[in-house]
Amino acid sequence: MSDYSRTDAAPSIGPDHHDGLRYPGPDAPFYLATGNEIAVFETCHARGLPVMLKGPTGCGKTRFVEHMAWRLGRPLVTVACHDDLSASDLTGRYLIRGSDTVWLDGPLTRAARHGALCYLDEIIEARQDTVVVIHPLTDDRRVLPLDKTGEILDAAPGFQLVISYNPGYQHGLKDLKPSTRQRFVALEFAFPSPELEAEIVEHESGIERDRAIALVTLTNRLRQLGDRGLAEVPSTRLIVAAARLVAGNIPVRAACHAALLGPLTDDPELLAAMHDLVTSTMP
Structure with missing residues (x-):
């Protein structure tokens, strides 16, 4: 077991959900490391590298991300991906409020604007035309073009993109394009010993x-x-x-x-x- 292997406190993500962000509470979400995944993730965060978590359902990927948000002291935005998820669901849209039209940031935009961790859970379930919206955030540019507003949003310091999926569900169209996969550092997860x-x-x-x-x-x-x-x-x-x-x-x-x-x-x-x-x- 590594030096990063445990915390003994009960799970806790703080009550502050301001602007759709979850801020870490005082107690660490309980997580037992099985290898060097914590050290690799911390290095990726420091170097601005996005991370891909691969492993079966229920093996601890989401808990790991919550634990890392606590260790890094960063707010967390989580998106459960699905077939109907659109690019606008991630980036944002204009809404009519009374007589005004206002812009509402989506979860990906909020995370990039506030320097949060953005966790796209089961990315494999999202449509390919939706997934490509994350590409500019996963390379040296670290920007998010908002076509509807004309804004080119520079990701704030501390922003990190994390995706996960279950390789056992890959088949046919349910796979990530190489152009997407090769933008991420991959961490393999399995059931613990x-x-x-x-x-x-x-x-x-x-x-x-x-x-x-x-x-x-x-x-x-x-x-x-x-x-x-x-x-x-x-x-x-x-x-x-x-x-x-x-x-x-x-x-x-x-x-x-x-x-x-x-x-x-x-x-x-x-x-x-x-x-x-x-x-x-x-x-």
Whole structure:
């Protein structure tokens, strides 16, 4: 484990959401490093380099960004990307208020104007014609042209662009163009080792260590069903959800069925196989 490996405080992003920005609170969002990702991210921030986070759903990418915003003391803007996301949704648009027409910055523009971290979550889901709007911010220019206002916005000091996606979802048109990918420093994420994952589950849910270990052991067995048609294996996020149910006095097998198995599939054969694993693994 690296020197940057942990903070022991509970998650907290401060209550100040002025102008759509989330400012870090006094406590660090809990994050356990698995390698040198913190040092690499800090260097990228200091050098003005954008970062791409690659990894499965629920493995800690968003928590990592929140943790880094706290470490760097920068406000954070998060955008959940989707098929209908337009360039105007990112940059801004004119709105009619009473008898006036006013310009409203979008989240990308706010982040660039205020020197915030801008996190585009699951960028792969956005349309290609939307993604290209970020290109001028990802090279030495660090500018955002606002065609509707004629402004060429220079990114304020501290601005950093961060994108994430799940490589397992890439297919056909759901991929980033090389012209976009090669603008970013890539950080690879995976599920933590069983020891670290148990520590995360214990901290996030408050359950006993032995129960956290048992849930992680079960989940790693469930992940082996990925080659039997399971579209997506259970994430650390799902283990934490199950553990929180257990902490709330839900019986452990019922918690596993509700939080670990139910969200993964409706296939009766896969569910039967997973139910057998729960029965054989959990006391």
